[in-house]
Amino acid sequence: xxxxxxxxxxxxxxxxxxxxxxxxxxxxxxxxxxxxxxxxxxxxxxxxxxxxxxxxxxxxxxxxxxxxxxxxxxxxxxxxxxxxxxxxxxxxxxxxxxxxxxxxxxxxxxxxxxxxxxxxxxxxxxxxxxxxxxxxxxxxxxxxxxxxxxxx
Amino acid sequence: xxxxxxxxxxxxxxxxxxxxxxxxxxxxxxxxxxxxxxxxxxxxxxxxxxxxxxxxxxxxxxxxxxxxxxxxxxxxxxxxxxxxxxx
Numbered sequence: 755x756x757x758x759x760x761x762x763x764x765x766x767x768x769x770x771x772x773x774x775x776x777x778x779x780x781x782x783x784x785x786x787x788x789x790x791x792x793x794x795x796x797x798x799x800x801x802x803x804x805x806x807x808x809x810x811x812x813x814x815x816x817x818x819x820x821x822x823x824x825x826x827x828x829x830x831x832x833x834x835x836x837x838x839x840x841x842x843x844x845x846x847x848x849x850x851x852x853x854x855x856x857x858x859x860x861x862x863x864x865x866x867x868x869x870x871x872x873x874x875x876x877x878x879x880x881x882x883x884x885x886x887x888x889x890x891x892x893x894x895x896x897x898x899x900x901x902x903x904x905x906x
Numbered sequence: 907x908x909x910x911x912x913x914x915x916x917x918x919x920x921x922x923x924x925x926x927x928x929x930x931x932x933x934x935x936x937x938x939x940x941x942x943x944x945x946x947x948x949x950x951x952x953x954x955x956x957x958x959x960x961x962x963x964x965x966x967x968x969x970x971x972x973x974x975x976x977x978x979x980x981x982x983x984x985x986x987x988x989x990x991x992x993x
Contacts, residue, residue, distance in 0.1 A: 783979040846952050848961040848978045853946030855973045861965060862944040866912065866934035869920040874932050879908055880971055896968045896993045897908045898986060901947050901960040904913040 761819035763806030764826045770799035771830040775837045782844055789841055796834055803827050847903070861899070907990045914939050914959050936960070968993055 774795035781788040807827065810819040855861050865875035879897050909931040915923070920933040934941075942948050942960040953959035966975040966989050975989045 783977070783981075786978070844979075846949060848963060849947060849949050851946045851961060851963065851978060854963065854976070855945065855965065857973050857976060859973055860971050861967050861973055862941070863971075864912075864934075864936075864941040864944070866936055866941060867917060868932040868934055869917060869924045871917065872932075874910065874934055876967075876971065879910065880967070880969055895907050896966060896974070896990070897910060898990060899965045899967060900909060900911045901942065901945065901963045901965075902911055902913045903949075903959050903962060904915040904919065904953055904957075 758818045759816055761806045761810055761817045761822065763802045763809065764819050764822050767799040767802030767806060768826040768830050770795055770802065771833040774799065775833050775840075778837060779840060782840075786844060786848065786850060789844075792837065796837065799830060803830055907993070910934055912936050912941055912960065914942060914953070914957065966990060966993070 774792045777795070778788055778792035803826065806817075806819060807823045810817045810823050814820070861876065863876050865873060868874050876897065876899075910933075911929075911931065912934045913920070914936055915933075916937050917935045920935050923929065924933055936942050939948055939958050939960070942958075945963070945965075947961040947963055949959050949961050951958060952961075962979055964975075964977045964981050964986060965973055966986075968974050974993060977985075
């Protein structure tokens with residue numbers, strides 16, 4: 755009797771799910787757009803898992819995967835659910851920001867009050883030299899504007 | 907290189923953060939979220955008690971106000987310093 759064939763589709767599908775999740779998490783800080791490629795990889799993973807499961811159910815003497823099938827599929831579903839959770843958190847922490855100034859564009863002017871009640875305007879920050887702090891005082895080299903979620 | 911931080915916190919909340927975290931750079935209070943919206947970073951109802959908050963982002967501006975580098979999401983101080991040095 756021939757040895758049963760390894761049901762590689764099940765393992766490939768599971769492997770791709772992990773890769774999609776890992777890739778998404780690794781790259782999402784660069785751009786939220788990585789969500790769509792990750793989703794596409796999950797679709798391919800699902801196709802492989804379904805295809806692997808079908809082969810097993812149609813030809814159980816030929817293909818392995820009686821236990822691996824449901825287990826790998828179940829795990830992949832969990833991986834996908836976690837991906838959904840992460841994607842939701844990402845959307846809450848950083849918006850698509852299509853209208854944010856791009857590299858090369860001028861930043862919008864702003865004027866806000868700081869924690870001491872003093873008014874701080876971007877134009878003023880850009881034109882005022884940095885105060886002498888041990889080195890030679892020089893023209894301002896720029897401003898780093900950090901947006902944060904807030905104290906909670 | 908001057909850092910400033912902006913959030914939708916009120917002045918009181920910013921003050922608390924300054925003293926708790928011993929922050930030495932200006933923490934600007936954009937409680938009407940006008941500046942946050944001008945940067946298209948608004949996360950409506952994204953904060954505690956469904957308050958509007960800002961998305962997390964960093965913009966490095968040169969002395970003419972032009973954006974030279976930007977990043978969405980948190981970033982380490984090391985990377986920020988490295989990008990600032992390029993100006």
